[in-house]
Amino acid sequence: MPASGALDLLLIEDDPQLGPLTRDVLAESYRVTLVADGAAGLDAGRSGEFDVMVIDRRLPSRDGRSIVAALRAHRVTTPILMLTALGTVGDRVEGLDAGANDYLVKPFDFDELLARLRALTRVFSAEGAALPVGEWTFYPDDDCIVSPYIGRILLTPRESALLRLFAQHPTQTFSRRQILRTVFTADEQPGTVDSYVHYLRRKTDKDVILTVHGQGYRLGAL
Numbered sequence: 001m002p003a004s005g006a007l008d009l010l011l012i013e014d015d016p017q018l019g020p021l022t023r024d025v026l027a028e029s030y031r032v033t034l035v036a037d038g039a040a041g042l043d044a045g046r047s048g049e050f051d052v053m054v055i056d057r058r059l060p061s062r063d064g065r066s067i068v069a070a071l072r073a074h075r076v077t078t079p080i081l082m083l084t085a086l087g088t089v090g091d092r093v094e095g096l097d098a099g100a101n102d103y104l105v106k107p108f109d110f111d112e113l114l115a116r117l118r119a120l121t122r123v124f125s126a127e128g129a130a131l132p133v134g135e136w137t138f139y140p141d142d143d144c145i146v147s148p149y150i151g152r153i154l155l156t157p158r159e160s161a162l163l164r165l166f167a168q169h170p171t172q173t174f175s176r177r178q179i180l181r182t183v184f185t186a187d188e189q190p191g192t193v194d195s196y197v198h199y200l201r202r203k204t205d206k207d208v209i210l211t212v213h214g215q216g217y218r219l220g221a222l
């Protein structure tokens with residue numbers, strides 16, 4: 001049984017084995033509602049009764065990406081983690097572009113799922129260290145950025161680490177190689193940097209990071 005004051009979680013998953021198993025694991029920390037149909041899941045998500053959602057990409061009657069997009073169009077700002085068996089960069093970008101805050105590729109470890117949910121639902125402290133990004137306020141320790149227009153936007157740890165690099169050095173241009181060495185791992189490809197710049201732009205604004213042709217990237221002016 002979840003502890004008193006546990007958050008309400010909507011799980012939209014149609015797999016007859018994974019759905020109930022995931023529900024039972026999450027139920028130790030959350031009050032979980034499991035819905036196995038895409039259209040019914042969208043209706044549940046629109047209710048505004050949930051603190052966080054976990055949505056499978058492939059669902060009957062309506063796929064997960066369109067559910068996320070419809071929820072965002074309905075101005076539902078609840079943090080959403082998307083589960084997907086599609087692990088390519090393009091598939092991840094589509095999910096993030098639709099409005100998901102994070103994604104996890106199947107098969108996954110439940111400890112990682114729980115950790116990502118904790119990160120998504122963590123309440124940031126206004127007293128924490130803040131960095132200005134134009135008119136926005138970035139809280140690197142809480143993996144979120146606050147827009148003057150739409151409020152708090154959650155970032156993944158890697159997105160946050162990348163934005164921290166730019167925000168701490170607002171006038172410096174970084175090459176892809178420098179960014180890989182500082183934020184990512186040495187064995188990753190330069191395209192990883194481009195992907196995460198894309199993720200940040202989609203979650204915030206296209207001008208949050210500027211491309212300096214022939215040199216790399218630098219912080220933009222929102």
